[in-house]
Amino acid sequence: MNTVIKELVVGLWELYGVRQIYGIQAGYRGFYSREPVQLSPKMMHGWHKRGGTVLETSRGGFDLNKIVDAIQHHGFNQESWYPLVLELCSEILGQVYIIGGDGTMRGALEIFNEIQQRKLHVGVVGIPKTVDNDVGIIDRSFGLQTAVEMAQQAISAAHVEAESAVNAIGLVKLMGRSTGQIAFHATLSSRDVDCCLIPETEFYLEGKGGLFEFLEDRLKENGHAVVVVTEGAGQDMIPRTDAQKEERDESGNSVFLDVGSWMKSELKKWWDRDHPDELFTVKYIDPTHMIRAVPANATDNLYCTLLAHSSVHGVMAGYTGFVCGPINGNYAYIPLEEVAQAKHEVNTRDHKWTWVRSVTNQPDFGKS
Numbered sequence: 001m002n003t004v005i006k007e008l009v010v011g012l013w014e015l016y017g018v019r020q021i022y023g024i025q026a027g028y029r030g031f032y033s034r035e036p037v038q039l040s041p042k043m044m045h046g047w048h049k050r051g052g053t054v055l056e057t058s059r060g061g062f063d064l065n066k067i068v069d070a071i072q073h074h075g076f077n078q079e080s081w082y083p084l085v086l087e088l089c090s091e092i093l094g095q096v097y098i099i100g101g102d103g104t105m106r107g108a109l110e111i112f113n114e115i116q117q118r119k120l121h122v123g124v125v126g127i128p129k130t131v132d133n134d135v136g137i138i139d140r141s142f143g144l145q146t147a148v149e150m151a152q153q154a155i156s157a158a159h160v161e162a163e164s165a166v167n168a169i170g171l172v173k174l175m176g177r178s179t180g181q182i183a184f185h186a187t188l189s190s191r192d193v194d195c196c197l198i199p200e201t202e203f204y205l206e207g208k209g210g211l212f213e214f215l216e217d218r219l220k221e222n223g224h225a226v227v228v229v230t231e232g233a234g235q236d237m238i239p240r241t242d243a244q245k246e247e248r249d250e251s252g253n254s255v256f257l258d259v260g261s262w263m264k265s266e267l268k269k270w271w272d273r274d275h276p277d278e279l280f281t282v283k284y285i286d287p288t289h290m291i292r293a294v295p296a297n298a299t300d301n302l303y304c305t306l307l308a309h310s311s312v313h314g315v316m317a318g319y320t321g322f323v324c325g326p327i328n329g330n331y332a333y334i335p336l337e338e339v340a341q342a343k344h345e346v347n348t349r350d351h352k353w354t355w356v357r358s359v360t361n362q363p364d365f366g367k368s
């Protein structure tokens, strides 16, 4: 995220002579609850080597009228700030670059439509960012590769721990609310995983073809096993109160229960029931936020730079209401409306998911 912001500023400053560039802090609420922060390449030195987001972020706080009023009030559509840009794109005088996941893109679409409704001279650009890689149409979101690299470290640690104990299961929970992209890629690349559980595939624990039967065989054969579970997987199997069913985060997303802790408990109950006198242990690793908090790796940093500069060139060329991203490796300007509606999930019926099942030999849990 920091690399994208830095490169947006560098591109605007160095390539187009723009000098009035501001950062909005704390997510959408920052438009109306915080003063914008003036940005320049000099003050952003080293941002691309920092994890998280220096401008802070938050969930919720989306008030369309307050946000667009702020854009008008702060003069993001004023003509006086862009003397050089005036000659380049007389139609689009102000610019708003909105960086975030699928929810952010839906918000960006609402902002774009309101700006069009008010006939403001403001270009709106969406830049997809989420480790979950759940933004549709584009090949991938930046951050995914970095998250997969970190996830591999957790999986490797789980494998070492499981190998080092008697009848041990290494259990790793990874990020991914609606899609198991991180777990999917980390499973294929780490090669230490015996079972990868993602939101896109149902699974069951007991009985023939279930997880327990599979793990029983693995423990007999190898003495250890590694299970990777995505935070959004198995949510419908975890008992919850009526209040928990209704709980939402500030953005309105349902709040998940901890599938990792639940699975650890279920594994222990299973073994105590079926093997009461045998040693057994579950080594549970939850690197959830760690895989998101690290600085972008080289691949993602390069991607961020290209995304940021392509976005600047697009809006300077007069485009608005678009998302910049690669489609089959070619950078494209995609209508915000298309991206805001599209989801990117693991297709469990295609060849790539078959690779996972061939690498792990895990059960198909009754779904091919």
Ligand SMILES: Nc1ncnc2c1ncn2[C@@H]1O[C@H](COP(=O)(O)OP(=O)(O)OP(=O)(O)O)[C@@H](O)[C@H]1O
Binding pocket: 027, 028, 029, 058, 059, 060, 061, 062, 100, 101, 102, 103, 104, 105, 106, 107, 108, 110, 129, 130, 131, 132, 250, 251, 253
């Ligand atoms: N349909 C929508 N219309 C307007 N604003 C939205 C919509 N959905 C989400 N938002 C706003 O977009 C912001 C980000 O949404 P959310 O918290 O769901 O994260 P996200 O962008 O999906 O990223 P992540 O992948 O990290 O969850 C929040 O401020 C939320 O209020």
Ligand SMILES: O=P(O)(O)OC[C@H]1O[C@](O)(CO)[C@@H](O)[C@@H]1O
Binding pocket: 059, 101, 130, 131, 132, 175, 176, 177, 231, 292
């Ligand atoms: O720290 P927060 O705001 O709860 O975000 C966690 C969520 O954000 C994501 O990392 C997506 O960015 C999800 O995978 C995860 O559930």
